Amino acid sequence: MKEGPDIAQIGALIGDPARANMLAALTGGRALTATELAAAGGITLQTASAHLSKLETGGLLTQRKQGRHRYFTLADEAVARLIESMMGLAASRGHLRHQPGPKDPALRKARICYDHLAGDYGVRMLDSLVASGSIDAIGDGLAVTAKGESQLQCIGIDVGCLKSSRRPLCRSCLDWSERRAHLAGSLGRALLSNFMEKGWARRMPESRSVIFSPDGERQFLKLFPLES
């Protein structure tokens, strides 16, 4: 019965709590140093170093030396998707790491998922884009319509330019807190960075939370209204 690829290796890599915490931290999309990841994993630097080299040879991480720092990132979007989908499964089975604390509501409201917006606001944005006819949805598949392309142009996003990249434009990503889809892909990334450039939202340091300014929140809710 030795058939197919070896999932145990990958499972074991994710299966250690310290490594899982480091991977979850990297799901925030930022490149982090070994020292930062050691803190995220709650372990000393030596131990983290060993873990990181395992994760790298396992193909889940890539590193990039910059001066005396060593920055780690998830190897690619496929890894990020796997982590997120495991979070979804874990949440649905009730494997929670923590009792809902004060930080939790902010995280459920809006957070970074690799490089795009997730949480209540992420789900709302996609719902609104679909309802307004800017994005076509068939099952899990998403595509920008001609109408959507021109509307996104108004916000300041050049869809034609995004299309030329190798990365998929739209992708649906399952939200572990909302258990519904939000928008990933290069468009998801472009939208979030657009909000941050405009000063509508900013990232919290040391966390995946995304905080909207009062005015930014107003604009966002107006731009992406909900059907009632």
Added chain:
Amino acid sequence: MKEGPDIAQIGALIGDPARANMLAALTGGRALTATELAAAGGITLQTASAHLSKLETGGLLTQRKQGRHRYFTLADEAVARLIESMMGLAASRGHLRHQPGPKDPALRKARICYDHLAGDYGVRMLDSLVASGSIDAIGDGLAVTAKGESQLQCIGIDVGCLKSSRRPLCRSCLDWSERRAHLAGSLGRALLSNFMEKGWARRMPESRSVIFSPDGERQFLKLFPLES
């Protein structure tokens, strides 16, 4: 940094080689007894029993007593999808459990993926359905067209009936051997069982391989032609 669901638990469950083998065996879709799973994992019955109860309390498996047998199945399709996507990632990182053996080509040609057809033939079938306009594809999303509905009726599949179930009709599932999508969901299941009822194909015991009869293969290839 204690945010979100605990992926380490699930990772650790999959991370043990014996458990991973048992889960992979269950990806074949059949309900298996503890004894069969012990063989699949290459361990004794006592050890398997301990593993199985862990997998069950972890929410990855469900069991059903029948006489003095105890049948185990993957808890739901979400688990099956996670396993398959981990296989995809593992394959793309070169984590292979075995040197390509004689059984391998058959497995790459056609195999069971939970309850639908995967491998070269599975990918071909979806490609052909899309090319003929029976299925619309946007990104990863799939939907049966009106034309497709009537064509499937001719084969003997009642799409309207499938639609009424809670399970999604079409879903794309990433093939680890082909690295392209094949058709899952209730329609994927219905198609495979249709082929088996007609005697076109049958399952190999103890394996995920699907073997086509000479005539069945001819019919299948005619029904799902490739663009050239």
Added chain:
DNA sequence: GAGATGCTTCGGTTAAGATCGAAGTATGAA
């Protein structure tokens, strides 16, 4: 150069858990 910072390697300890033998429980067959 001297010193500080970021990270890796080495060595030894320790804890977790995978494993199996043996014995116990439940179900079915004779």
Added chain:
DNA sequence: TTCATACTTCGATCTTAACCGAAGCATCTC
């Protein structure tokens, strides 16, 4: 009732690997 089969529980062993202290290497600052 008696025996066989399917599985679980208990107890003990043993391997794996996570962990940290200490020392070493590389890079930057001064």
